[in-house]
Amino acid sequence: MQPMLATPGALPDGPEWVFEVKWDGMRLLADVADGRVRLASRTERDVTASFPELAELTRLAPDVLLDGEVVLLEGGVPSFPALLERLHGPALPRTVQARPVTYMVFDVLRLYGVPLLDRPFEERRATLERLDLAAVPALSLSPTYSDGRALFEATLERGMEGVVAKRRDGVYRPGRRGPGWTKVTHRQTQVCVVGGWRPERAGPGRIGSLLLGVPDAAGLRFAGRVGSGLAGETTQRVLRDRLVEAEQPPFAERLPRPDGAGAHWCEPQTVVEVAHTGWTEGGRLRQPVFRGVRDDLDPDHVRQEA
Template identity: 80%
Template sequence: MRAPVSSAFRDSLRDSCCQHGGVLPMLATPGALPSGPEWLFEVKWDGMRLLADVADGQVRLSSRSERDVTANFPELAALTALAPDVLLDGEVVLLENGVPSFAALAERMHGPVAPRVAQARPVTFMVFDVLRLYGVPLLQRPFVERRGTLERLDLASVPVLSLSPIYTDGAALFDATRERGMEGVVAKRRDGVYRPGRRGPSWTKVTHRHSQACLVGGWRPERSGSNRIGALLLGVPDGGGLRYVGRVGSGLAGDRVQRLLWDRLTQVEMPPFAGPLPRAEAAGSRWCDPHTVIEVSHSGWTEAGRLWHPVFRGLRDDLDPAHVELEA
């Protein structure tokens, strides 16, 4: 038996989001690499998107879902030295062998971190936009003007802050990021305004590997009678329900991953997916409330709309279920 499909499915997910009054980050649209003098290009950092709001001598860090993650990155309290009132957009990264590592950063996404732990291995905030300065909103200013304002700030005064470089040759940058094993490139129109919480044609992302955020709707044990998770059953919101997109088993073996998943998966009696699952998938599976977001890398999609060779990358505590969508 499966759960009935509700037209309020996505609304119920949206209700789970944190409802603050702040600005949501603008999002890039997947697409082909554009060219022409109206475009500028940046590295797509394999990190966690953050808005850093400095006011009244304090900094508040918020994720894409407006979740307050200030305590996760205590080293970024140093941003108060930059300006008394500023709102920055960027991505926090941890480097391994000179390349951002999503796996290394995942340890910092899940909850508060003691300052001594953060100081032992500090993150870097790769800042690429400024949305407010000295009380003046800059959202409607063209990107090239916002970028100029950002570059005039004394960014070097904050050791954990780094300006994300800008390039004019997108093709060369795309080749360079591929050679270094990085995620890809973001192209931005010089005249583009900032559209909070929305995707638009003025920001285009082009990646070297496929990734997909998914909701966990169930799991299968490693073997009969085992309480260890052997595979997660995944879905993506689609219209009025949760579309089943396959299962992932690779990357789940670690004890820490097992503990993190157990802390989040809430068991329910019926599968939450909007259609019948293949009998082989449903047999022996246990169902859960689809509010846990994970990210997988994969090799593409099958003709049946399933993930091809997915690999678990980590939990995405910075994303709310309502923000999960199919990545073309």
């Protein structure tokens, strides 16, 4: 099952809505059955081995399906780049102990074999709150608020991602966006497919910038290049491990010479996330900054965000 998605839009108002923090983490469905837990990403990829501290979710109930977001807190604020590092290698015990994740749970979709997808959100939330969530140290209930505007301003002050508004009477529609959930963010992000890279001038073999693309009906459309955020040694190593050389550029159009000159082409199979300030009229990302490799996403699921 794929999780339900929020639709970008303006912050709604009215008693029919409740509001939550939009956590800067990774969306996970946690499926507990037969004494085991399976953690699945947005694209249904099994990421259980990356988060061993969530194995204790089996304490909640013998059969339960949860929806939430796993975050790694730094100074009380989620750090998305730090979280992605957990996906790039085995979760060593010392790493888990030093930097544990928290699963911010906000929905329950099945309990004791009974599907809850068609129940109103308010009823699902009440069911979730009746579970013994304190039994799992790595689990935290995502709070809800009635004042969306105040929450939006508070998340801005704390440097957090934004707010999700949910209708109290809304049902759960797996893998779909709908009017029942609305997201309002303080910054824009975009997942892209890497189609090539250009080397640093001062560092032989080091990646200086990535050539990014977003698939559409015509193929892989060039979306610009990103250089900011690539300097770290961990980032360089992770990218070198994943970028597979290709003889020809994978983009649907010929790249402008300032972008394509000296480029090394690669197979369009690595997904990365960037922050940006918008799109140009020519379909290029404005001021993109690299945030991390998204091993939890497949190229087929990349689309331009509104």
